[in-house]
Amino acid sequence: MHHNGCVATADPFAQMRLLDLQAADTHLAQIAHRRASLSEVVRLRECESALQRVRTLVIAGETEVSDREREVRKMELDVEQVRLRAAKDQELLDGGSIANPKQLEDLTHEVASLRRRQESLEDEELALMEQLEDARTSLAELQAQRATLDVELIDAREALARVEHELDDEESHARRHRDTVAAEIPADLLRAYERIREETGGVGAALLQHGRCGGCRLQINPNEMARIKAAPSNEVLRCEECRCIMVRTGESGL
Ligand SMILES: [Zn+2]
Known part of the structure; x- marks a missing residue:
């Protein structure tokens, strides 16, 4: 053991299987990331707040x-009250029952005044009716918008449910695959891998490829490469930069 807590040796084939395990874990992490950043969720929230x-x-x-x-x-x-009163006064005038000239004159004035009042009230009524029409038009537009958004909300919910269902399927498939691979790896190597993955935030094992660590992509220095070349195939190697387990294959440039 030359790195604190890590297994010193493991079967080279078990080490290679770590690469499959890493691929499975990376896939699971991608699924989790996609789940956390679904555009369908954004669309649903927008739809809900617009509604x-x-x-x-x-x-x-x-x-x-x-x-x-x-x-x-x-x-x-x-308007109706004023109209009725004017009609009543007019009836009185037309009936010829009033003989007093002063009374006749007063009544004539009152009818004229009532007619003017009626016209003015009718103008006001017309203006109010226009305002009512405008309010009804605005309301109808808003109701149409609400109906459209109701449909969009159902759509958005269905789209999210669909994509979540797909992710659930993909995740359970990926998890089964991960468990199958993990079951083939010796317990101490698996524990080391998982602890390293926790520490590095995702990468527990990577391929040593053409003198480069697959975890951090850094070139291994010549001294370390010389040491790696001389190391037995069952030695568990760690990258000095990113600390991940470096797995050797025919591609490693050794
Ligand atoms: Zn590295």
Whole structure:
């Protein structure tokens, strides 16, 4: 043991199997990374918050429409009252029952004044009805947006469920494969590999390839290469830079 806590020797074929184990673990890490950064999650969150905004606007729009409807109804009643009073006065005038000239003149003035009042109220009613129409148009647009977003939300949920299901499948397949490979590796070598992987944050074993460590990609210095060349094939080698187990194969440049 020349590196603290690591196994000193292991069967060369078991060491090579570490490369398969590393590939399986890297694959699992990639799956976890993909799961944590799914664009489908982003899309779903965007959809949910857009829907929340539109729902709030729809409620405000509904309140606006009912307020305007109430105003229009109230104005209709006001107009009707003035119209009835003018009609009654007009009837009196037309009936010929009033002989007093002063009374006749007053009544004529009142009818004229009521007609003007009615016209002015009708103008106001028209303006209110226009506002009501605008409010209804805005509300209809918001309701259409909400309907579109409702459909998009269902889509986004389904898309996320689909991709999560695919990841679940891929992960359970990858995990079974990983377990199969791990079962073929001697316990002490496996423990060392796992501890190193924890320490390095992912790489426990890498191929020594053409004089370069596959874990950190650094060139091994000539002295160390000379020592590695002389080392027995069952010696477990560690990279001096990244500390991973360096596995020798025909590609190692030895
Ligand atoms: Zn290295």
